[in-house]
Amino acid sequence: MRRDKKNENDGLDPILELSGSSLRVYMLLLSEKKPMSIREIQRRVGFRSPNSARHHLERLYNMGFIKRTRNGYVAVKPRSSILDLVIMVKGKILPRLLYVDLLALFLFIGYIVVFHSSLNLFVIGSFVTIISALSYELYRIYSRLKRLIERIRNS
Numbered sequence: 001m002r003r004d005k006k007n008e009n010d011g012l013d014p015i016l017e018l019s020g021s022s023l024r025v026y027m028l029l030l031s032e033k034k035p036m037s038i039r040e041i042q043r044r045v046g047f048r049s050p051n052s053a054r055h056h057l058e059r060l061y062n063m064g065f066i067k068r069t070r071n072g073y074v075a076v077k078p079r080s081s082i083l084d085l086v087i088m089v090k091g092k093i094l095p096r097l098l099y100v101d102l103l104a105l106f107l108f109i110g111y112i113v114v115f116h117s118s119l120n121l122f123v124i125g126s127f128v129t130i131i132s133a134l135s136y137e138l139y140r141i142y143s144r145l146k147r148l149i150e151r152i153r154n155s
Contacts, residue, residue: 014078015148017063021045023151025056026065026075031088035072082144093149095141101134 018026024045029036036044042053057073060066066073077083086093108127112119 014063014065015081015083016151018060018065019151021047021052022056022059025053026060029060029066029073029075030077030083032075035069035074037072041073082141082148085141086145093145095138095145097134097138097141101131101138104131104134 015023015026025041028041028044038050038053038057041047041057042050045053047053057066061068061073064076065078066075085097086095088094104127108131111123111127
């Protein structure tokens with residue numbers, strides 16, 4: 001992805017470089033698992049002409065957010081972006097870390113159920129520390145996602 005020196009040093013998420021219609025086009029391509037044509041993008045986003053869609057696709061391509069295929073355009077998740085930390089499940093954006101946090105929680109509950117008569121404080125403390133750290137990271141990811149979703153809604 002082409003980035004200037006200023007953006008490289010400020011630590012901002014590359015997705016925040018997008019706004020308005022370009023962001024809407026990118027999120028559409030990201031939600032679709034198959035390549036989309038210019039006309040299809042034009043209709044789905046609501047552009048009046050294919051040239052409007054082409055303009056935003058060229059911008060996204062030059063920034064490294066999409067790639068051209070034989071059948072159309074597909075989204076590419078930029079590295080060091082919040083999108084690298086999430087997966088899409090049935091149209092919902094979920095942090096990947098959620099599954100690890102839930103696994104740790106279920107293992108903790110299982111430990112308490114199985115070893116309720118002889119609980120070890122070190123094991124309990126370890127589980128609480130791990131679950132707390134994972135939950136804190138989930139909160140940070142969720143906060144960034146919330147800002148991104150708000151930005152999408154406002155565009």
